[in-house]
Amino acid sequence: MHTTAPPFERTRPWFMLALGLFAQVAGTVAVTTPAFLLPLLTTERGLSLGQAGLLVAAPSLGMVLTLIAWGALADAIGEHWVITAGLTVTALAGLGAFLSTDLVTLALFFALGGMGAASANAAGGRLVVGWFPARRRGLAMGIRQMAQPLGVAVAALVIPSLAAAGGLGEALVFPLAITALAAALSALFIVDPHRPPLAEGSATGRPANPYRTSAVLWRIHLVSVLLVFPQFVVSTFALVWLITAEGWSPLAAGTIVGISQLVGAVGRIGVGILSDRMGSRMGPLRIVAVAASLSMLVLAGTDVLGWPVLAALAVVAASTITVADNGLAFTAVAELAGGRWSGRALGAQNTAQFLAAAATAPIAGGLIALVGFGGAFGVTAILPLVALPFVPMRDKISGKSL
Missing domain, CATH: 1.20.1250.20 (MFS general substrate transporter like domains)
Incomplete structure (x- = not known):
């Protein structure tokens, strides 16, 4: 019944x-x-x-x-x-x-x-x-x-x-x-969720280290690091680009950046729903990587054209797209690591992203000094394409509690 x-x-x-x-x-x-x-x-x-x-x-x-x-x-x-x-x-x-x-x-x-x-x-x-x-x-x-x-x-x-x-x-x-x-x-x-039992036949009485049994987690960490760079290029330099290169006032530029952050937050939910319906995290992640590259190319082209309204729209689009991978990667890491290793795996995921984000500002700032905003946006568009072949072809979505 x-x-x-x-x-x-x-x-x-x-x-x-x-x-x-x-x-x-x-x-x-x-x-x-x-x-x-x-x-x-x-x-x-x-x-x-x-x-x-x-x-x-x-x-x-x-x-x-x-x-x-x-x-x-x-x-x-x-x-x-x-x-x-x-x-x-x-x-x-x-x-x-x-x-x-x-x-x-x-x-x-x-x-x-x-x-x-x-x-x-x-x-x-x-x-x-x-x-x-x-x-x-x-x-x-x-x-x-x-x-x-x-x-x-x-x-x-x-x-x-x-x-x-x-x-x-x-x-x-x-x-x-x-x-x-x-x-x-x-x-x-807060109540802890159910923790799965150890796999049968575990000789050590400890859960198997997923980093030793497969390279999939390493690949997702690498992909996330490569995708963090365009995300933080946009979040760090969009404001100053809109003001100094596109002619927006500081107040208007700040409003545009603020709106882009809110739209990006909603976009993360939309991509998460898409991954649930597709039954895959990696499929949408590949889509996001391609879209991130295209959005950075649009920013580069907009810098050449010098159209302020288009620049504002490009910033909102790029901000939304370049943050969309975060939830997908986190969910995939937790699912693949399993309930006995997901905390460490998510910690490693966060650590890699924080370190990459910290490196973004000085690297991108030097790049802008050399080739300008448009050139820096164009170079950044290469990184999501570099990440694309490292996205695993399969991921693990099961109905089991992790």
């Missing part, structure tokens, strides 16, 4: 997704807060842009150092306490930053906050994949991948106004409060 699951059981995955999304939004707010303190740091505190830049980079450095470690811990003990502990560390670091009296201590607490926030990145993906069946994972992970642009948007709206009204101390209260709230909600309500 067919039985219907209780309403709470049907909605629980979505509740877990909401908790994981909020956890990562809170962590993103904490990590990006220093970037929105730049005007205050350079005027009120008298720091040079180089010194302030070190403070801005501190949380990202902390994240890179701990992403894989948090993922390994999530593989060992589950997502509940990893996310709770990590955000508690971030909240305590926020308190330390609020109480800091010198810039060195402030930088250390910013770095510590980033180390804690990495827990939501590594374990949050596991939480989504574990609670959702394969036919809905693309959609769920697309929603989860909205956390980063949403967190940046929240920080952009809140932090500068708080800093202008009450100075550094008041601005630091908000990331402290939101991460403390996220830690409390995680502790109270």
Whole structure:
């Protein structure tokens, strides 16, 4: 006889997704807060842009150092306490930053906050994949991948106004409060999904290392690194290109970039739904790679034409397309790694992308200095095509809990 699951059981995955999304939004707010303190740091505190830049980079450095470690811990003990502990560390670091009296201590607490926030990145993906069946994972992970642009948007709206009204101390209260709230909600309500048993016949009593049994995960990491470059070229240089080369005012250019971020966030969901319906992550990933190359060529052509309206439309399109691979790759990595290795694999995925993103600005900046914006966009269009043959021909989508 067919039985219907209780309403709470049907909605629980979505509740877990909401908790994981909020956890990562809170962590993103904490990590990006220093970037929105730049005007205050350079005027009120008298720091040079180089010194302030070190403070801005501190949380990202902390994240890179701990992403894989948090993922390994999530593989060992589950997502509940990893996310709770990590955000508690971030909240305590926020308190330390609020109480800091010198810039060195402030930088250390910013770095510590980033180390804690990495827990939501590594374990949050596991939480989504574990609670959702394969036919809905693309959609769920697309929603989860909205956390980063949403967190940046929240920080952009809140932090500068708080800093202008009450100075550094008041601005630091908000990331402290939101991460403390996220830690409390995680502790109270996150439930770890079912963990699959070890494969039969395991001689060591440990899950098999997917990096040793296949090159597929390595290939997805490489593809993601190559696709990160155009994503961050657009997000880093679109604003200055629109202002200096296409004649847009700073306010109008900022509005265009902001709209493009929101459209890109929605686009991640659309691509996730497409992957669910196709029953494949790699098929849509190949489509995105080709589209990313074309979008960068359009940007290059637009730079030559010098049509401001077309430039704005090209930025929105390129911003949407170049971020669309993130959810696909994360979902595929988690599915292929399996429930006993997905935390470490997602940590490795995040680490590779963060390192590639950090390298993008200086490399692309030097390229722009040599060949101009159009030339740099054109060169960047080559990278998605380089990535294309490395996209695995097959991927693993099954109905089993991972």
